Structure formats: structure tokens, C-alpha cells
Ligand SMILES: NC(=O)C1=CN([C@@H]2O[C@H](COP(=O)(O)OP(=O)(O)OC[C@H]3O[C@@H](n4cnc5c(N)ncnc54)[C@H](OP(=O)(O)O)[C@@H]3O)[C@@H](O)[C@H]2O)C=CC1
């Protein structure tokens with residue numbers, strides 16, 4: 001078991017929190033980034049998860065997080081770029097600012113963190129290290145209502161190929177492309193029914209399937225430059 005921690009960005013809730021808790025339960029040290037302080041973070045801290053504040057809405061904010069990450073640990077076993085903003089497209093004056101915000105969290109933050117954290121990943125006590133980009137099924141399909149989100153996730157998906165080539169053979173770089181893993185607050189049964197019908201498996205699985213996919217990538221020593229679809233067979237519908 002590696003003593004170097006695994007970093008999960010945006011790990012204060014939902015999929016990132018689930019993976020952070022499963023990893024620490026499996027004996028891995030974990031660091032998460034969070035944007036908003038809240039009571040739930042205390043429970044994670046009590047489990048031994050290190051929490052670092054991060055706001056990736058500006059380059060300065062990204063670089064400030066990187067500096068504090070480097071001051072927190074001398075090595076990393078893996079980085080999971082999970083932080084994300086599922087913002088619908090705006091048709092107002094803020095459309096450009098909204099696109100820029102999604103570019104920064106989905107593309108610029110993973111790009112700069114990957115560049116600056118290469119040495120941390122290579123300093124780990126295991127022969128290999130991993131970077132995992134959380135993308136989305138819509139990166140290859142597009143989205144009528146989340147075009148900026150889909151485009152910036154597509155950019156993150158492309159970064160998987162470039163960093164996999166740049167960082168082989170010491171660091172594996174892969175992506176996980178989910179679709180409808182868990183509902184959001186306020187999603188009613190009608191929405192859930194529509195969502196279930198979108199995939200061949202006709203279910204909303206919950207975050208366990210993402211942890212299983214992350215485990216596969218972390219445990220496999222011969223997989224890099226790939227995007228793992230975890231979408232219940234959306235392409236079959
Ligand atoms: N949930 C699903 O069904 C699906 C999820 N995915 C992808 O899986 C990943 C996890 O999804 P999910 O758990 O729902 O994600 P969330 O929507 O819960 O977002 C995760 C975290 O990202 C953080 N975040 C958002 N914007 C910023 C920012 N500018 N700077 C720093 N942190 C930020 C938030 O922090 P805070 O709360 O502290 O503000 C939030 O807790 C995401 O990448 C998502 O795109 C893809 C398809 C389906």
C-alpha cells in the first residue's frame with residue numbers, strides 16, 4: 001500500500017466524497033480540495049482526510065492551490081481531477097464569463113496541476129502513479145443545454161491523450177466518462193424516470209460504479225491514454 005496520498009479535487013461531496021471515503025477506508029492516505037467550507041468536511045477530517053481549499057475560477061486561484069498542495073505533501077500516488085461545474089449555457093451577457101469559468105475548472109486547473117505535480121507523482125514510493133480525469137459521456141456527444149460544459153469536458157478528454165504520451169511510462173493518465181451516476185437535489189421522480197430510460201441498463205447506479213472504475217485504473221499497470229465509459233450503454237439507445 002502506498003504511503004503517498006491520493007488527491008481528489010472537488011472531494012467534499014457526491015462522487016468525489018464517495019471515492020475519498022472508500023480510499024481512506026481501503027487504507028490510502030487522501031487529500032481533497034473543496035471550494036466551500038461546510039459541516040460535512042469535519043466528518044472527512046475526522047477520518048483523516050486532509051482538506052485543502054481551492055477555487056479554480058482563476059489562474060491565480062489554481063496556482064495558489066498548487067503552492068499549498070506542494071507545501072502539504074512531498075509525493076502523490078495519484079491525482080483525480082473531479083472538480084466540476086455542471087452549469088447550463090447562458091444566453092445572457094454572462095455567457096462568455098460562464099464559458100471561461102468552465103474552461104478554468106475543467107481544463108486549465110487539470111492542465112496546470114498536471115504540469116506542476118509531475119515531480120510529486122514521480123516522488124511516490126510505488127513504481128507507477130496515476131492521473132484520472134473525470135470527463136462525461138457528453139464530451140463525445142455534445143449537449144443542447146450544456147454546450148460549454150460538454151466542450152470543456154471534451155478538452156479535458158483530449159488532455160488525457162497528451163499527458164498519457166508525455167508522462168509514460170512512469171505515470172498512467174486515463175479518463176472516466178460517466179453519464180447520470182446520481183441525481184441532484186430537486187430532481188423529481190419524473191426526471192429520474194426519464195434519466196433511467198436514457199441508458200440500456202435503465203438505472204441510476206450511484207457513486208459505487210465510479211469507485212470501482214477508479215480502482216480498476218489504479219490497480220491496473222498496463223492501461224494509459226484511455227477513456228473508460230461508465231454510462232450504462234448510452235450509445236445503444
Ligand atoms: N453526477 C453525475 O451523474 C455525473 C458526474 N460527472 C462528472 O463526475 C465528477 C463528479 O460529479 P459530481 O460529484 O456530481 O460533482 P459535483 O457537481 O458535486 O462537483 C464536485 C465539486 O466540484 C467543486 N467545484 C466546482 N467548481 C469549482 C471551482 N471553480 N473550483 C474548485 N472546485 C469547484 C465543487 O466544490 P464546492 O461544493 O466546495 O463548491 C463540488 O463539490 C464531475 O467531474 C462531473 O462532471 C459526469 C457525468 C455524470
Ligand SMILES: Nc1nc2c(c(=O)[nH]1)N=C([C@H](O)[C@@H](O)CO)CN2
Pocket residue numbers: 083084085086136178179180181182184195
Ligand atoms: N459537476 C457535475 N457534472 C455533472 C453532473 C453533476 O451533478 N455535477 N450531473 C450530470 C447529470 O447526471 C447528467 O449526466 C444527466 O444527464 C452530468 N455532469
